[in-house]
Amino acid sequence: MSELSAVAGRAVEAALGAGAGEAEAYASRDSGREVRVHGGEVESLTAATQSGIGVRAWIGGRVGYAYGTDLSEAGVGAIAARAAEAAAVADEDEFAAPPRPAPIEALPGLNDPSVAVWTTAEAAELALTVERTALAADPRVVGVETVVYADAAERVAIASSAGVAGEYESSDCFAYLQALAEGDGGRETGLGFGLARGPDGLDPEAIGAEGAARATAMIGAAKPTSRSCPVVLDPTVAASFAGLIGGALSANAVQRGRSPFAGRLGERLASEALVLHDDGRDPGGSASAPFDGEGSPRRRTPLIEDGRLRAFLYDTYTANREGGASTGNAARHGYRSQPAVSASNLIVAAGSLSTGELLAAAGEGVFVTDVAGLHSGVNPVTGVFSVGASGRAIRAGELAEPLREFTIASDLVAMLGAVEATGAEARWVPFGGSVSTPPLLIGAMSVSGS
Numbered sequence: 443m444s445e446l447s448a449v450a451g452r453a454v455e456a457a458l459g460a461g462a463g464e465a466e467a468y469a470s471r472d473s474g475r476e477v478r479v480h481g482g483e484v485e486s487l488t489a490a491t492q493s494g495i496g497v498r499a500w501i502g503g504r505v506g507y508a509y510g511t512d513l514s515e516a517g518v519g520a521i522a523a524r525a526a527e528a529a530a531v532a533d534e535d536e537f538a539a540p541p542r543p544a545p546i547e548a549l550p551g552l553n554d555p556s557v558a559v560w561t562t563a564e565a566a567e568l569a570l571t572v573e574r575t576a577l578a579a580d581p582r583v584v585g586v587e588t589v590v591y592a593d594a595a596e597r598v599a600i601a602s603s604a605g606v607a608g609e610y611e612s613s614d615c616f617a618y619l620q621a622l623a624e625g626d627g628g629r630e631t632g633l634g635f636g637l638a639r640g641p642d643g644l645d646p647e648a649i650g651a652e653g654a655a656r657a658t659a660m661i662g663a664a665k666p667t668s669r670s671c672p673v674v675l676d677p678t679v680a681a682s683f684a685g686l687i688g689g690a691l692s693a694n695a696v697q698r699g700r701s702p703f704a705g706r707l708g709e710r711l712a713s714e715a716l717v718l719h720d721d722g723r724d725p726g727g728s729a730s731a732p733f734d735g736e737g738s739p740r741r742r743t744p745l746i747e748d749g750r751l752r753a754f755l756y757d758t759y760t761a762n763r764e765g766g767a768s769t770g771n772a773a774r775h776g777y778r779s780q781p782a783v784s785a786s787n788l789i790v791a792a793g794s795l796s797t798g799e800l801l802a803a804a805g806e807g808v809f810v811t812d813v814a815g816l817h818s819g820v821n822p823v824t825g826v827f828s829v830g831a832s833g834r835a836i837r838a839g840e841l842a843e844p845l846r847e848f849t850i851a852s853d854l855v856a857m858l859g860a861v862e863a864t865g866a867e868a869r870w871v872p873f874g875g876s877v878s879t880p881p882l883l884i885g886a887m888s889v890s891g892s
Contacts, residue, residue: 446471447609449513450601453497456522458603462499462529464540465522466602466736469495469513470777474594475562479569480586487562494777499525500540504532509778537762541736541772543605549732549740551725552612554640557593565591568646569617575650576621576634582661583654587620587631593641598731606737613639614728616872617649623657632657633678633812637728637870656811659834663844665891666835672807672862673850673887674800674836677869679810680790680882685874686820687854688720688785691745691753692771693760695822702825702855703751710749712858716882717791718746720755722770727787729876735774735781743769746858757783790879793864800865800883802839808889809834809841810850825854828890848891852884860885 450467457465473491477484495518496509506528510521569591576586593615601607618635634653636644675683695701703711722740724730733739736758744752756764757772760783772781801809810833819829828851835842852860865880 446599450599453518453522456519457499460523460526462526464500466498469599472596476592477566479589496777497525499529501529503534504529505538541758546608556640556642557613560641571646572650575647576654579654582623584624585622589619591617600737608733619653621653621657625661630660660844663846666845668890672804673884674809675882676811680879681871681877682874684877688788692783693754693756694783700822712749713861714749716861719744722786727876729786734770735772738768738770740770787876792868792880807836851888
């Protein structure tokens with residue numbers, strides 16, 4: 443048993459000793475660093491390490507929570523006592539019950555040793571390489587707004603009086619930049635990014651080149667003509683929409699009537715070209731773990747298959763409200779937060795068409811490479827959205843002039859039904875959560891420009 447698991451076990455015992463009928467402890471230790479560079483120099487460097495524990499205590503149908511950073515025996519005892527005290531005065535809730543134990547299968551490969559091995563100087567050099575590559579890619583790239591490298595490593599342990607017990611270690615890192623390009627009397631920005639378990643898995647040249655290419659591709663952008671037409675969403679945009687759909691499929695949103703999918707389980711509401719599942723064990727996903735934020739095993743949950751809505755996502759509390767079982771989708775933002783239902787890794791299945799073939803199938807339309815204000819632009823009850831976008835025109839099945847300052851509008855359910863094809867090249871994208879998606883061809887969407 444590691445030190446962290448031992449601390450969690452002591453916290454559970456202390457909570458029971460303080461009067462709790464049931465108790466759970468979630469302990470974590472994480473470290474991270476961030477390097478920002480600009481103009482060939484390191485602009486800022488931050489590094490932090492923290493440890494803490496969160497304790498839930500149940501007394502009948504009442505639950506209390508407390509957390510802290512003092513992991514000494516006295517400190518853990520005090521945190522556990524506060525959780526029990528909070529439970530004693532909480533309101534009764536018939537669905538508040540501790541998760542029951544289930545077998546947890548190990549998930550190797552979540553931790554990349556290069557996070558610990560790489561020095562900060564090496565991490566800074568990676569970020570500087572991103573910047574240099576973008577600036578050298580095209581003379582129209584006149585600057586870089588920002589370049590960031592960040593990594594994190596975490597160890598998590600959980601224990602409960604019901605018999606839940608587990609521990610794992612994971613890491614992740616990313617780098618991104620916003621390149622600036624000038625031409626035709628205007629200035630454009632372009633995002634390049636990369637994700638990996640550790641810095642060994644990042645390609646700084648590819649990240650810099652992507653940012654430069656996206657920025658220069660937008661030079662001379664104008665508004666498109668308003669119409670309804672085929673739309674191809676690039677993976678960064680498709681991921682944002684997938685994240686919205688994943689949020690609308692959480693049982694919490696459905697049970698509160700804040701989802702366009704409420705009451706539609708089993709219905710045929712999507713194109714058969716679109717297959718979506720949540721997979722908390724996919725080795726490529728940054729949200730992967732052997733168990734979720736309350737110790738339930740992570741799993742693969744089909745959400746949309748054969749055009750039908752197959753499932754919602756549950757934690758223990760929302761599952762109890764329906765007399766069902768958790769899907770392993772309790773998420774925490776560290777030891778300070780209580781678990782709440784959330785998607786883990788959302789995966790849109792790749793199809794068989796290259797991006798070029800998707801464009802050819804679109805014929806005349808719009809290739810959307812960026813959207814703005816997506817979360818504020820969507821009605822959570824109806825799924826209706828109208829959001830700002832930019833991208834490229836599609837003419838005769840090929841990319842043409844750049845487009846900006848237009849909106850795309852539809853609703854989430856109608857968009858699912860209008861998916862005509864998915865691309866063959868999927869990519870992990872951090873927008874909308876942890877999402878893997880290829881580009882998507884939407885048969886028709888309202889485009890409002892000039």
